[in-house]
Each structure stands twice: as C-alpha cells, then as structure tokens.
Amino acid sequence: MSEWRNSMLLSVLLLLAGSASAFVEELDDSFMETRGDEDIWLIKFYTPWCSFCRQLDPVWHQIGSELTSRGSPVHVGKSDGSTSPGLSKEFKVRGYPAILMLKKNVKYNYSGARTKEAILDFANRVGGPLVRSLSSVQLFQHAMSHHDVMFLYIGATSELKGNFTSSAEELIVHTYFFSASRDVLPKAVSLPSLPAVVVFKDGSYFQYEGETRTSLRQEPL
Ligand SMILES: *[C@@H]1O[C@H](CO)[C@@H](O)[C@H](O)[C@H]1NC(C)=O
Ligand SMILES: *[C@@H]1O[C@H](CO)[C@@H](O)[C@H](O)[C@H]1NC(C)=O
Secondary structure (H helix, E strand, O other): OHHHHHHHHHHHHHHHHHHHHOOOEEOOOOHHHHOOOOOEEEEEEEOOOOHHHHHHHHHHHHHHHHHHHOOOOEEEEEEEOOOOHHHHHHOOOOOOOEEEEEEOOEEEEEOOOOOHHHHHHHHHHHHOOOOEEEOOHHHHHHHHHHOOEEEEEEOOOOHHHHHHHHHHHHHOOOOOEEEEOHHHOOOOOOOOOOOEEEEEEOOEEEEEOOOHHHHHHHOOO
16 A cells, blocks of 8 residues: 555656656757747756756746746747757857847847846846837836836837837847837926937936937947
8 A cells, every 4th residue: 555655656746847847848959940930938058067057957947937837928948068069059159057048030148147037037028029118107107117227219110110129139138128109208308309219217318319229239238
C-alpha cells in the first residue's frame, strides 16, 4: 500500500514538474524556421556551466508562469548555447546569460537588472503596441503618474506619426511611446502647431522640432 502511495506521489510530482516547466519552452537551432512569424518571444540564452544563468532559472520560471497566467501574447523560451550555438549566433549573443526578445523579426536586447519585475516590465513594454493610445484625460494622467519620462505624439495620422512609430520600434527597449489627441492634454501645455511630438519629464515638457528620428536618437535615455 505504501509502495503504491509512493509511486502515486512520484507521478503527481512528475506531472506537476512537467506542467510547470511547460511555461518555458526549450528552443534549439530549428527555432527560426519553426516559429510563427507573428509570435513574440522572450528568450534566455544560457550554458549549463554558467552560474549567473542558474541563478536566473527560478526567475525565468516565474516569468513564464506569470505571463502565461495573464494570457500575455509573449512566449517564454530558453536556449542552451552549448547545444544550440546557431540560435545564439543568430541573436548575436556574446556572453551568457543573455536576454532578448523577438518581435516581427526585430530583436531587442535586454540589458537591465535580472529581476522578475524589471524583466516583466521589459516583456510587457516590447511585447505590447509600439505606440500606446491615451484616449482619455484619465488614461493620460495615469500614464503621467507612472512614467518619469514620456514620449507623446499629438495629432492625427501624419508622416510625423510614421517617423515617431519607427523611432519607437527601435527605442522601445528604453521607454514607452504614446499618442493622444490635443484635448486630453492639460490646457497649460502650449503647442504652436499640430501634429507635435512632446516629451514630458520631471513635471515639465518640451517639443521636438525637425527630424524626429534623429532628435529622438540624440536624446540620452
Ligand atoms: C546586449 O546587452 C548586454 C548587456 O548590456 C551586452 O553585454 C551585449 O553586448 C548586448 N548584446 C547585443 C547583441 O547587443
Ligand atoms: C520623416 O523621416 C524622413 C526620413 O528620415 C524625413 O525625411 C522627414 O522629413 C521626416 N518627416 C517628418 C514630418 O518628421
């Protein structure tokens, strides 16, 4: 009887371990051919002998489970650079562990703190829309109170918005990008003309002039 109980316990533990690890997929060199084009991936590159990689294991597991339970579109994976060197090369990994995201064929390198919160923030930021629409005064104020620096496009669709969005594609690793209509901004914000790109920082704001792509890049983030 106790033997039966032990074997039952073992199966339960194995099944739980199996379903738990399903939150994180092991990716090999076939990944780039087999993935879906629209899929968004957060990937940890590691090697078996790297101790910083092992320290990241529990964090990675929690990230996988949290994104899955939230129904996030971000898939979580890991890849062993010693057995799948091709994939590490594809992502230009130079040291382990490395954390990268892949979205619409663009690769994003994570270089922040290796904590669950910081990595989840990165995954949600990069995994979400490039430019987030703030469609009401409430949403604008909520965003203002949660972000130290805010890049905001104001106005209707335009060439400037196209440039703003393509800047976001590259710079979203550093910060969030938003869009809004004039009427959700405080009256005190004076904008001589629309459309406009405005950055809010520490309670003040300034407007970008000229060529957006260049000026946004020059801004140290
Ligand atoms: C990614 O970021 C890390 C940490 O800052 C850096 O060491 C590494 O060279 C970067 N990798 C790529 C491919 O840019
Ligand atoms: C958009 O970017 C293009 C290419 O960099 C530039 O020539 C154009 O002036 C920009 N347009 C606006 C409105 O910023």
